[in-house]
Amino acid sequence: MKAVAVFLRKLVYGWSWRQAGLVALSGVLMAIALPPWSLWPLPWVGLVPLWWVVMVTPSVALAAAYGLLWGLVYYGISLAWITHLHPLMWMGVPWLSSIAIALFAWIFIVLWGSVCIAVWGGAIAWLTRRWSGRSLWLVLAGAALWCTLETLRNYSPLDWSPLSLTQSPNNLWILHLTRLSGPQIISAILVATNGLLAIAITPHPGGSRSASVPSSSRRPFALTACALVLASHLLGALLYAQATPVSPDQSLALGLVQGNVPTREKLTPQGVRQALQGYTEGYLALVDQGVDAVVTPEGALPQLWNPNSPQIAAILQTVGQAGVPLWLGTFAPVPGEGRPQYTQSILELRADGQYHGRYNKVQLVPLGEYIPFEALLGRLISRLSPLESYLVPGQPVQQFETSVGKGIVGICYESAYSRLFRRQTRAGGEFMVTASNNDPYPVWMMMQHHGFDVLRAVESDRWALRVTNTGLSGLVDNHGRTLWLGEPQTYLIHRAELERRQTLTPYVRWGDWLTPLLLGLTVVGWWGQRRSFL
Template identity: 45%
Template sequence: MPIVKTKLSKQHQRWTLPAFGFLALSSGILMGLTVAPVEAWFLAWIALVPLWVIVASSTPRKTKLLSALLWGSGYHGVALAWITGVHPMMWMGVPWLASIAIALFCWAAITLWGAALVTAWAVCITVFSRGVGTFTRVLIGVALWCGLESLWSLGPLYWTSLSYTQSPHNLIILHLGQISGSLTVTATIVAVNGLLAEAWMRYERSEVGGRGSGKNTITLRLFASSCLLFVALHLVGFGLSSRPLVQPPETALKVGIIQGNIPNTIKLYSEGLRRAITGYTEGYITLAEQGVEAVLTPEGALPFMWSEVLRTSLYTAVQEKGVTAWIGAFGEQGQNYTNSLFTLSRDGTVFSRYDKVKLVPIGEYIPFEQVLGGLVRRLSPLEAKQVAGAPDQVFDTPFGRAIAVICYSSAFPEEVRYQAAAGGQFILSAANNAHYSPSMPAQHHAQDTMRAIETDRWAVRATNTGYSGIVDPHGRTVWISGLNTYELHAETIYRRTTQTLYVRWGDWLTPLLLGLAIISKLTSLPASKKINPLS
């Protein structure tokens, strides 16, 4: 493919900065509509095209940066609008105006954090794609997006990866996550959008420069490449999703789920505590009598220290019924505490404990506390400081090693992959999810669906107010609860020891793409500008 300077069409040369900004913001909003509550997942395959055209064309630098910032704000702002559900907090003693301010601060902070990633991508692709061919620019664009998302996942705010725009509806493409994790899906989305954008830009130049020079052939070739890539990767995903699940009877495990439905507004007060103890005790007894082998409760099901849990009727019921229970409660760690999941074995002893690794910023800890501590009120039920668990934990149970996921950790695939590689045979996901609009628990379910597919594991989800559920290794939702309802459910899952390519090797695709992008960039440089490694 020859190197051609990308110019705007005459029509677009007349566009103003606000017009470009509006186009970028609108397409970002379209990307935001791919997730709950709208779930128009198919828009993800075209919603990045306008931004790519703006960034890859000869628009002014200021236009590119503003467009990227607006696109990112549109996507992350719409997808994460549920965060404003932290308001109202008057039940916690927070004044109405302060509650509004906190909600808006949370939404703005997490939106701008995501928008910063998109802006960084626009800067990088502008710098590194100069003087390269079309396919090299697409390779660089895909590699940069995946590289930046990978860095982003190492921080405290990570939820809206492009890959989750396809969950839980496009299960076929999500199976690419078994190859190299969720960023495999991200790479696919960016690549298809990039090829479509390049085809559009070629088409526009053919309108300006005439139709007889073969430019239309290149346009068709690029468009066909995007379609072929889309179809080919879906066929790969279809092949992976069509493999039968080998489930020997001896690996079966009948588990019960209790969705306690204790609203946050009363959860930490006497009424909520009474309802929690009664609801989880009665639910446990009912499920035990139905013949389950273990019962899973949500994150913070009993919101007090473990030493107090041992004095509850639920603990007594476990001793009497002899059925293992996974109980969400707080664990002591010196003068601090952890948000933990405890395995209470059939004889009433604590078999294991898993401490939440990924804490929710502002909700469970304050970033830059010395600076922001006086501005943001900690939304914590205890006066002690909540601390995170070690990232290298494993969670052994009487039925073999499990993969423990507590709430926010569902968004971090590496945490789940590590536990699967360490021998985890099934996923236990415990979350609260109360106080938000239905889109938040729906998105949370989508995250756990991706983790089940990537690791080839059954996932059992217990939440406080919904959605609780059972997801099989192909991402199919076997059962899902209602919202804001008290529910009990028993289901048979199967323990698995298979290891996908992703579980064994992790995200190997991103460094490979970055390496290929560097090689392509260097080989496309004019001889006079190539770097001599010996100089």
């Protein structure tokens, strides 16, 4: 306890409200670069205040605290849509408990991201004091560490708002760099550019005047930053200009139905009837328009899959009569003994009354679809899922085999997990479909979700069809251009023309090779720094 008290005392005495204000400003600038504002030029300078503050702060603990503050601002703003979970009274949750659940979900994921930035800030402050005169290595280390932390967080159950999302969906030239090494290449360039600019305005890194960098020595860092911005955009433009033609027989017509049945309604008997009617009518209308298959959103029919149930039997009969495959979002059983288990799935129903292609959601929503640390939290938290059974995740490597070719599928917030799409693309996926509910979240969350789908389409060189319950449904080509975007909170159907593609980008072939390369170069710099003291 005494050590904690000493630590807190140092933080209080060393805290500068001026520097805290700069860090908070940096967090705000980066947050408003995300959709829906999409002010994508801001991130090219928005991290400079954070870099500057952690470099001039002599205390590692204080620099970590500033990093935590940046994360609280950035993630707090960008993830505020999570609070729209409230109200949950329609599920029988008391008003106060509904508020508590929404706030807990928001605060927890915000803190999860903020801790990562705290680690980054403390590490940069520590390296700044030890790498005096080796500023380029410091920038390299900052980019490597940021990418590493984002990568590790992307392997966790919760992730959102990476730096790459600040450039989507509008800065298409930079987005095309993801074809080389995935979304981390954008994070690396943004962090490095801001680090170079911060060094150019930092006379005393590490807070020590003995480590002062002359202005004549700092000027090249600003020029290097400008050159990095220019070179990255030129390279992205070259990648954007590349075109790999496909033959006309590779075209594909898919129809989508945006059911617009709010979750609080579709879990009632009346809501089930409304969903059944809306998706059946939309399916038949699209069949008349001439499509190869019809796609529905995540959980379009909120029932456990049972071909003998009246609702599912009616859908199977409709598909059997029309003869066009239907890709239905539902809950499919997992074979096995013990208590019933189900997956959040997309099933391809065909005219023979059976499902053939199947994709099972891999990245389940904590608390919503399963309880993490169930032994500890199971008795304290009631699940928000409508199911009384347990949802289990699908296998990380899946293939959605359909009557029209191999699809690449993502359900709900799996759009934030690039590796899931890369695996399916490498396995032969020719086109991309993402299916989401997105209720009860606001339109600006839907715009962030769309930004992720644009990233996934560009990095994999695939066309992407996005189908949702309440919006935003849309169509994106392989260069990230949004060709159609539906109105939110509206029932609609749409016929979309896609291309089936078989190209493999460097990222699809080799994954994120840049992050380990940056880490390796950082280790080389560390080794060289240690040798200089021997």
